[in-house]
Amino acid sequence: MKAKKFEKEKEIFLEHIQKAGLRRTAQRDLILEIFLKTEDHLTSEDLYWLVQKEDPSVGHTTVYRTLKLLTEAGLAREVRFGDNKTYYEHHYDHQHHDHLICTQCGKVVEFFSEEIENLQDEIAENFGFRLSHHSLRMWGLCSECQRLQADPNLVPSGAQPKVRVKSVVGT
C-alpha cells in the first residue's frame, strides 16, 4: 500500500525527465516525494525546509529548480495569493479550482464553479480569445475572523497565518 503511493505521479515525473533528456537524481526524488506527501500550498522556501529535515545537504536552488520541473511535468501548479510569493500546489489528478483567501488569517479555501467556468469561456469567445488558463481569487474575512473581529476578547484558535497579505494586488 505505502509502496504504491504516488506511483502514478512518480511515473509521470520519470517520463518527463527522460523525454527531456534530463537525469534522475536522489535530490529530485526526495523533493518530489516530500512535495507529494504535503497536501498544502508551499513556497519553494517552505519545501526547502521540509527537505532539509531529511537531507540537509540539499540546496535552495535545487528545490527551486525541481519545482519548476514539476510544474513543467504537470505535477505542480504555481499560484499567488497576493503576498508576492509563489506557492505551489498539486496539479496532477486534481480538478481545476479557484481560491478564496482570508485577508486576516491567510486561510485558503479551494472551490470550483462550473457556472463560472462556462461564463468565462463564453466571454473569451466573445472577444475572440483562445483561452489557455485563468485565475480567479477572492479575498475577504473568513467566518472565524469575522467573529474575532466582532469580539476582540476572543483568542485566535491557534494556527499561524500561512499567507501574510501585506498589500493585496491583482484585484
Place this chain on the structure above:
Amino acid sequence: MKAKKFEKEKEIFLEHIQKAGLRRTAQRDLILEIFLKTEDHLTSEDLYWLVQKEDPSVGHTTVYRTLKLLTEAGLAREVRFGDNKTYYEHHYDHQHHDHLICTQCGKVVEFFSEEIENLQDEIAENFGFRLSHHSLRMWGLCSECQRLQADPNLVPSGAQPKVRVKSVVGT
C-alpha cells in the same frame, strides 16, 4: 472645458491629502495630472518616464509613493498581469472589471460580467466569507495573434507588446 478636466478626481485627491494631514506639492499635482490623462495600465516606472518629460527633477521614489497615495485615495487600482510587475489603472468612476490578457502580444481587454459577480458573491457566502475584493484574469491568444500563428508570413500590426509575460503565475 479643458480646465474642468479631472476636476472631481483632483478634488478627491486634495480631500484625501487634507484628511490625512499631508501636503499638496507640485510633484504630486503633476504626477496626478499625467496619471489621469493617460488611460492605460502603467507601472510606476512607465509613469516615471512620462513625468520625466515634463519635469526631469522628479524622482522615481516620488512617483512610486504618489501612486500608493492615489490608490489609498481610491483614484488608482493596482493590478498584476503575470509578469511580476505592478500596474496601475484608473479606479475612480470606473466600473469594476476584470481582465483578459493576450499571452503573445500582451494586449489587455477589460470586461465585466454581472453573472460572474453574482456567482462569486454566492460562493463566498456559502463559505461564510465576507468578501472585500476579487481578481479574475484570463490568459490566452487574442484573435490577431491566433491569425499570426496560423500564418507565420504575416507581420505583426505594429504596437510593441506592453506586457511581456515571461512565466504566468496565478492560474
Place this chain on the structure above:
DNA sequence: TTGATTGCAAAGCATTTGCATGCTA
C-alpha cells in the same frame, strides 16, 4: 517654525543565474 516631502542611494526580498565540482547514463 514645524514637520511633511523629496530624491538619492542603499536595503530588502524573492527569484534567477554563473560557475566549478559532482554525478547519472
Place this chain on the structure above:
DNA sequence: TAGCATGCAAATGCTTTGCAATCAA
C-alpha cells in the same frame, strides 16, 4: 566519458526605506 545536476555565491529586478536637504502650511 560526456554533459546534466548541484549548491554556493552573486546577480537580478522590482519594491521599499533611511536620511539629509527642502519646502508647504
